[in-house]
Amino acid sequence: MSHLYWLDEVHLKRIQHLFPKPRDVARVNDRRVLSGIIHVIRNGLRWRDAPSDYGPHKTVYNRFVRWSQMGVFARILTELAAQGNATGTLMIDATHLKTHRTASSMGLKRGRGRLIGSTKGGMNSKLHAVTDALGRPIQLFLTAGNVSDYIGARALLPSLPTANWMLADRGYDADWFxxxxxxxxxxxRRNRKDIIPHDTKVYRSRHKIENMFGRLKDWRRVATRYDRCPIIFLSAIALAATVLFWLRVQTLA
Incomplete structure (x- = not known):
């Protein structure tokens, strides 16, 4: 069983104080259940296909959904990111995440209210992110795939730490920004009348946020959205970001 654990005791100790307090009945082992959640999200499994070593799949699923709705995974990412000391330079960008038909089917027409939109690539959600100078995500925001990058920028800017530099591609070339x-x-932008010069040497560092998106999409339930509820899906992304960039858990084979 030890080879299936994604979190060791050191990792668990860093985030355990953010877990909800157990009720009158003792809670099932946190380390085991969280490892089951991570295993499902990383490998793109159905919840019922989670290895039995992690316990009943309903327990794994219910824990993930309940804590997602409580904002536990978002708080974990926020607190760990606040401990980072590489915020002198920030980077902002967005990427499309393919939406599986099970996420947009039934209920609201064409996924309205679920943050799903139609683009040339099909049905997508868009993940907006801000990272520090090392490419570690510190803020995440989810919109429908056909939403402008400016919407994500407006939502993320007020909560960002003070920084010396902000790196962004030409999609964020707006005077208000x-x-x-x-x-x-x-x-x-190519159609801007008065070209504003930028520091090309500083701009080279922006590849780190692109690399961050690539690593997140290695997690199959992040690269493809199966969850109808946007809160649940964003929690999966926050958990993946926490494990990859802030707890630095080694990926299992």
Whole structure:
């Protein structure tokens, strides 16, 4: 069983104080259940296909859903990210995540209210993220796939730490966005009349946020959205980001 654990006691100790207090009945082993949740999200399994070593699959699923609705995984990411010391430079970007038909079928027409939109690539959700200078995510925001990057930027900016630089691609080249930043490194759009120069040497670091998206999409239930509820899906992304970048858990074969 030990080879199936994704979290060791050191990892668990860093985040355990953020777990809800158990009720009158003793709670099933946190380390075992969390490892089961991570295993399902990483490998894109159905919940019923979780290995029996993690306990009943209903327990694993119910724990994930209940804690997601309580915002536990979002708080874990926020607290660990607040302990980072590489926020002198921030990077912002967005990526599309493919939506499986089970996430947008039934209920509300075409996924309205579920943060699912139609693009040239089909039905998608869009993940907006801000990372620190090392490419570690510190803020996440989810919208429908056909929503502009500016919407995510407006939502994320108020909660960001003070930074010396903000790196973004030309999709964020808007006067209102530039005015709200102390120092920015954003290439100008091709149709801008007055080209604004940017520091190309500083801009080279922006590949780190692209690498972050790539690593997140290695987790199959992140790369493809199966969850109808956007809160549940965003919690899966937050948990993946926590494990990969803030707890630095080694990926199991």
């Amino acid at each position: 530039r005015e709200r930043l102390k120092e920015r490194c954003i290439p100008s």
